[in-house]
Amino acid sequence: MTELKLPKADRSIELYTLSGTPIALEKRSAVDFNRVAFAAAHVVADPFAENDPWLTPAIDWEGTLHFRHRLWDLGLGVAEAMDTAQRGMGLAWPQAQELISRSLKEAASRKGALIACGVGTDHLVGTDYSLDAIVDAYLEQLDFVQGEGGRVILMASRALAAAAKSPDDYLETYARVLVQAKEKVIIHWLGEMFDPALEGYWGSGDHMAAMDTCLAMISANTHKIDGIKISLLSKEKEILMRRRLASGVRMYTGDDFNYAELIAGDEHGHSDALLGIFDSIAPAASKALASLKRGANNEFFDILEPTVALSRHIFKAPTRFYKTGVVFLAYLNGLQNHFTMIGGQESTRSTQHFAELFRLADKANVLADPDEATHRMKAFLAVRGVN
Numbered sequence: 001m002t003e004l005k006l007p008k009a010d011r012s013i014e015l016y017t018l019s020g021t022p023i024a025l026e027k028r029s030a031v032d033f034n035r036v037a038f039a040a041a042h043v044v045a046d047p048f049a050e051n052d053p054w055l056t057p058a059i060d061w062e063g064t065l066h067f068r069h070r071l072w073d074l075g076l077g078v079a080e081a082m083d084t085a086q087r088g089m090g091l092a093w094p095q096a097q098e099l100i101s102r103s104l105k106e107a108a109s110r111k112g113a114l115i116a117c118g119v120g121t122d123h124l125v126g127t128d129y130s131l132d133a134i135v136d137a138y139l140e141q142l143d144f145v146q147g148e149g150g151r152v153i154l155m156a157s158r159a160l161a162a163a164a165k166s167p168d169d170y171l172e173t174y175a176r177v178l179v180q181a182k183e184k185v186i187i188h189w190l191g192e193m194f195d196p197a198l199e200g201y202w203g204s205g206d207h208m209a210a211m212d213t214c215l216a217m218i219s220a221n222t223h224k225i226d227g228i229k230i231s232l233l234s235k236e237k238e239i240l241m242r243r244r245l246a247s248g249v250r251m252y253t254g255d256d257f258n259y260a261e262l263i264a265g266d267e268h269g270h271s272d273a274l275l276g277i278f279d280s281i282a283p284a285a286s287k288a289l290a291s292l293k294r295g296a297n298n299e300f301f302d303i304l305e306p307t308v309a310l311s312r313h314i315f316k317a318p319t320r321f322y323k324t325g326v327v328f329l330a331y332l333n334g335l336q337n338h339f340t341m342i343g344g345q346e347s348t349r350s351t352q353h354f355a356e357l358f359r360l361a362d363k364a365n366v367l368a369d370p371d372e373a374t375h376r377m378k379a380f381l382a383v384r385g386v387n
Contacts (some may be wrong), residue, residue: 104150161197361373
């Protein structure tokens with residue numbers, strides 16, 4: 001029986017007894033799934049670098065790439081240099097370039113390794129730019145990723161959100177960028193709950209009006225678009241948009257609150273997956289997806305549903321701090337030997353938040369080694385005043 005002391009919401013301390021059964025790590029490939037499944041992967045910081053974390057990122061490249069091989073071992077694709085990798089929130093474009101280049105080389109060394117890379121405008125400093133400058137910035141990153149042989153995830157642009165005067169500005173910008181894409185891309189609509197600077201994207205603060213513009217853009221460029229990932233944390237909006245997509249265009253769920261039912265789908269269709277939470281629950285996601293392909297839908301939900309409460313906690317408002325929970329769980333599971341993040345982002349969540357994360361991870365059966373996770377949690381809590 002493994003137990004430890006954890007703080008409660010009323011500031012008291014409880015003796016918590018673990019009850020979860022770890023999900024075994026089983027190697028799979030993408031052919032074992034009937035859904036396309038990407039995990040947006042985090043980066044491992046270098047805890048021994050002589051740097052100022054708020055100013056200069058330091059990356060442990062060996063640890064970062066080892067984690068990506070683990071995702072591929074489970075059959076999951078890697079969505080590289082996305083917001084889970086702290087893109088624009090600690091990871092600047094020069095480091096993102098190196099990350100993309102290194103990861104693409106690792107993927108090329110493996111048969112069937114699925115990877116797609118984020119393309120944005122985050123190397124622009126500030127937000128006061130013309131549409132021409134924003135298009136040029138997009139194309140600079142597009143050319144880099146395509147030059148490295150990578151597939152593209154076209155990310156939302158803070159600069160475009162600030163510069164656009166109407167929905168037509170979005171339609172024009174995306175059309176000018178997509179015409180230069182060599183292969184079909186994945187569009188990413190990242191909601192303001194993930195990045196406040198993106199509020200009003202597609203020309204409206206009303207998500208339904210914004211959806212109309214986004215769908216018009218997709219309809220005008222279907223020959224260049226594989227699918228769209230929406231991160232609005234609303235299953236109703238995702239389902240509505242999924243049913244309105246042009247034939248052949250995939251919906252990649254970015255809903256870290258409702259992913260199980262969205263991936264399972266309904267009589268009208270389903271969502272594929274491009275999720276930050278899959279970084280944290282990769283063995284469970286892999287096993288659940290394999291069950292879904294076998295037609296074992298009850299097993300799919302039995303595995304994945306317990307992880308939803310954990311995901312909702314990790315992604316709770318302010319949602320942009322979810323990366324901290326992702327990395328903390330990687331630390332608990334021994335996937336890195338420290339809890340250090342680029343940009344000092346390990347400080348963005350409270351002791352109470354981490355304590356509840358531990359409880360929910362146990363209940364979701366995603367603590368790989370409960371004894372080791374408990375040892376690490378005790379060490380973490382000791383410096384937070386829990387003896």
